[in-house]
Amino acid sequence: MNFFPLFHQLNNKYCLIVGGGQVALRRAQALYAAGVCIDVISPVVGEQLVDVVKESGGNIDISYFDEALFNKKIQDKNYFMVMAATDDKAVNVTVYRCAKSNNMLVNIASDQSLCDVVFPAIIDRGPTTIAISNNGLSPVLTRVLKEKVEHVIPDNYGALADLMGKYRETIKDRIPNTKKRVAFLERIAKGSVAEAIFLGKPDRAEKILQAKLSQQTSESMEKEWAAQSSIDQPATDFSYTTQEKSAIYKVMAERRDMRHFNSQPLDEKIFKHILSAAHMAPSVGLMQPWRFIRITQQKIREDIFGIVNEERKLTADALDTRKGEFLKLKVEGILQCGELVIAALPEGREQHIFGRRTLPEMDLASLSCAIQNMWLAARAEGIGMGWVSLFDPKKLMQILNMPEGSWPIAILCIGHVDEFYEKPMLVLENWTTEQPLEDMLFENTWNDTKGQGGKEQSDNDT
Numbered sequence: 001m002n003f004f005p006l007f008h009q010l011n012n013k014y015c016l017i018v019g020g021g022q023v024a025l026r027r028a029q030a031l032y033a034a035g036v037c038i039d040v041i042s043p044v045v046g047e048q049l050v051d052v053v054k055e056s057g058g059n060i061d062i063s064y065f066d067e068a069l070f071n072k073k074i075q076d077k078n079y080f081m082v083m084a085a086t087d088d089k090a091v092n093v094t095v096y097r098c099a100k101s102n103n104m105l106v107n108i109a110s111d112q113s114l115c116d117v118v119f120p121a122i123i124d125r126g127p128t129t130i131a132i133s134n135n136g137l138s139p140v141l142t143r144v145l146k147e148k149v150e151h152v153i154p155d156n157y158g159a160l161a162d163l164m165g166k167y168r169e170t171i172k173d174r175i176p177n178t179k180k181r182v183a184f185l186e187r188i189a190k191g192s193v194a195e196a197i198f199l200g201k202p203d204r205a206e207k208i209l210q211a212k213l214s215q216q217t218s219e220s221m222e223k224e225w226a227a228q229s230s231i232d233q234p235a236t237d238f239s240y241t242t243q244e245k246s247a248i249y250k251v252m253a254e255r256r257d258m259r260h261f262n263s264q265p266l267d268e269k270i271f272k273h274i275l276s277a278a279h280m281a282p283s284v285g286l287m288q289p290w291r292f293i294r295i296t297q298q299k300i301r302e303d304i305f306g307i308v309n310e311e312r313k314l315t316a317d318a319l320d321t322r323k324g325e326f327l328k329l330k331v332e333g334i335l336q337c338g339e340l341v342i343a344a345l346p347e348g349r350e351q352h353i354f355g356r357r358t359l360p361e362m363d364l365a366s367l368s369c370a371i372q373n374m375w376l377a378a379r380a381e382g383i384g385m386g387w388v389s390l391f392d393p394k395k396l397m398q399i400l401n402m403p404e405g406s407w408p409i410a411i412l413c414i415g416h417v418d419e420f421y422e423k424p425m426l427v428l429e430n431w432t433t434e435q436p437l438e439d440m441l442f443e444n445t446w447n448d449t450k451g452q453g454g455k456e457q458s459d460n461d462t
């Protein structure tokens with residue numbers, strides 16, 4: 001490599017060009033774009049070059065090249081570079097010699113052997129800049145390559161660089177581990193954030209980036225999980241390793257009920273993993289009261305969407321004063337998700353007495369455990385899942401040809417998502433807030449948060 005590519009900060013620097021033709025103009029235009037102040041010496045100067053020089057704040061000497069004058073000029077002014085773009089070889093050589101004896105960078109347009117620096121072909125997707133050079137050997141080849149590269153770099157590539165630059169420090173803070181950070185940045189540069197930018201949706205891209213960032217496990221959060229899983233002290237000989245425990249708490253904390261899906265189809269293997277997770281669930285008396293109906297026909301999917309939409313309106317009416325607010329919420333993703341699955345209780349459940357004689361609803365509790373397993377497995381696989389219960393079960397049974405005695409419990413939307421919500425969507429949408437565990441934890445008797453049993457509370461407790 002004869003010429004090493006470096007990107008120079010040239011703003012407000014001075015450059016002198018000897019020559020006033022087309023080559024001088026192209027050089028001047030490129031330098032002007034970088035904020036350079038350009039002086040020119042030439043007996044003839046084209047109109048366009050005059051404009052560029054004036055706009056850059058430089059001067060033009062309309063004169064033939066004179067070595068003494070030239071020397072004086074370059075000694076008076078601190079040019080970072082001197083260039084010659086003339087077809088007079090003697091002038092070019094003199095410019096080279098004078099510039100070198102004044103320790104200035106020099107570029108002689110027609111002679112690469114008289115150059116400290118050569119001009120590359122530039123693809124400007126500000127702030128991303130691509131410079132192509134073949135050491136000045138073949139400008140045509142450089143131009144052909146430039147056209148090829150331009151073709152594969154989207155016009156708004158620069159906007160992606162802007163966005164990544166804007167979040168650079170935040171990402172550093174949030175993901176201190178270099179390996180993880182690089183992996184994260186690569187996902188940003190190749191994934192849905194870049195896609196949104198290239199589609200001309202910078203706001204959407206920024207939102208996706210923020211969401212992805214908030215999902216990132218900061219090291220402090222990891223420590224918190226590790227603490228929850230009593231990291232240093234295995235509770236028993238059967239305890240999982242710290243890393244395994246972290247993963248368990250992480251997936252529970254980051255599982256979200258999802259309503260927004262993208263169009264990427266779900267891999268069959270991953271789908272089967274998620275179903276297998278359901279089948280590993282505990283169940284009352286091991287009755288395994290779960291049945292899943294995978295919907296593959298678009299018509300059935302649309303019919304299901306129809307009854308959910310009907311129920312959505314009825315629910316809105318029942319909510320009375322919050323009707324408008326409710327209607328703004330996205331309460332299903334049935335038409336967008338990769339896979340649609342109905343979870344149902346089977347018929348004949350009355351035969352199962354074990355654990356259900358007094359609590360027949362334990363079949364439902366068992367099915368719920370299975371659904372939670374699916375939720376966790378999906379999250380661990382990076383797949384979103386949403387539980388939709390806004391439907392009339394009898395209408396759904398009809399659509400699915402379900403037998404008397406069976407009972408549909410959930411419409412499950414499963415699929416790829418652009419982002420996982422940072423908090424429950426109903427919290428993000430200000431529908432409701434989460435309550436702390438302490439409010440739900442009693443001791444000895446109902447509503448007793450202090451374990452006083454039946455004793456009267458003292459004044460201090462109130």
Ligand SMILES: Cc1cc2nc3c(=O)[nH]c(=O)nc-3n(C[C@H](O)[C@H](O)[C@H](O)COP(=O)(O)O)c2cc1C
Pocket residue numbers: 255256257258330331332387388389390423424425426
């Ligand atoms: C049994 C059950 C039924 C649900 N049904 C719906 C539903 O019909 N529509 C909806 O938008 N969310 C539904 N959800 C999702 C809850 O609103 C969500 O789980 C809750 O807001 C907490 O959010 P998170 O799951 O992201 O933590 C359901 C959740 C459960 C557990």
